[in-house]
Amino acid sequence: MFAMRLATAADAPAVENLILARCAWMDGQGIPSWRESVADLVRQTENADDDMWVLEEDSGRIIGCTTVQEQTPPWEWTERELSEPADYLYTTVTDPAYRRRKPGTVIALWAVDRAAREGKEWVRRGCHFRGLVNYYGTQGFTLVHVVRRTNSRVYLMARRAEPIVDLDQKFKALGQL
Numbered sequence: 001m002f003a004m005r006l007a008t009a010a011d012a013p014a015v016e017n018l019i020l021a022r023c024a025w026m027d028g029q030g031i032p033s034w035r036e037s038v039a040d041l042v043r044q045t046e047n048a049d050d051d052m053w054v055l056e057e058d059s060g061r062i063i064g065c066t067t068v069q070e071q072t073p074p075w076e077w078t079e080r081e082l083s084e085p086a087d088y089l090y091t092t093v094t095d096p097a098y099r100r101r102k103p104g105t106v107i108a109l110w111a112v113d114r115a116a117r118e119g120k121e122w123v124r125r126g127c128h129f130r131g132l133v134n135y136y137g138t139q140g141f142t143l144v145h146v147v148r149r150t151n152s153r154v155y156l157m158a159r160r161a162e163p164i165v166d167l168d169q170k171f172k173a174l175g176q177l
Helices: 011-030 035-046 079-083 095-099 104-119 129-136 167-174
Strands: 002-005 051-055 062-070 084-096 122-128 142-149 152-160
Touching: 002 011, 002 095, 002 104, 002 167, 011 035, 011 051, 011 062, 011 084, 011 095, 011 152, 035 084, 051 104, 062 095, 062 104, 084 095, 084 104, 095 104, 095 167, 104 122, 104 152, 104 167, 122 129
Parallel strands: 084 122
Antiparallel strands: 002 051, 051 062, 062 084, 122 152, 142 152
């Protein structure tokens, strides 16, 4: 069975391997990767703000991670949107070997459920690639704003927080071939 838990500094090597595996996959697809930011992302496992979470198998193998913050970045969200209780997902990374089982979707649904349990109204996220907009759309996220940041576009997305009644089944399905 898989479960989400807060990352610890001891997870750094596993998270680094996870991110490097995803970078290699992205490079193979011709997609810009996080290769230049790996050390910064791995440092988040120190979890000074209790905001990096890992998706872990019973065996201890980490197959995903995400950062959940209560502060939505202010770029182009309206004042009303910024005043709404929300969680913001950053840098969700999953092991490409599990790709067909959709661990990123399970992480997103976990975040939606967690936000609802904590009384939040929204889960928000941003991405730099149109392909991710389509993928996150399959997870129930809607494109809200497109922002120009320095030399790139950022697609800002949101989904209402709500209980996910079959979340345990989705975690269980990750372990099935």
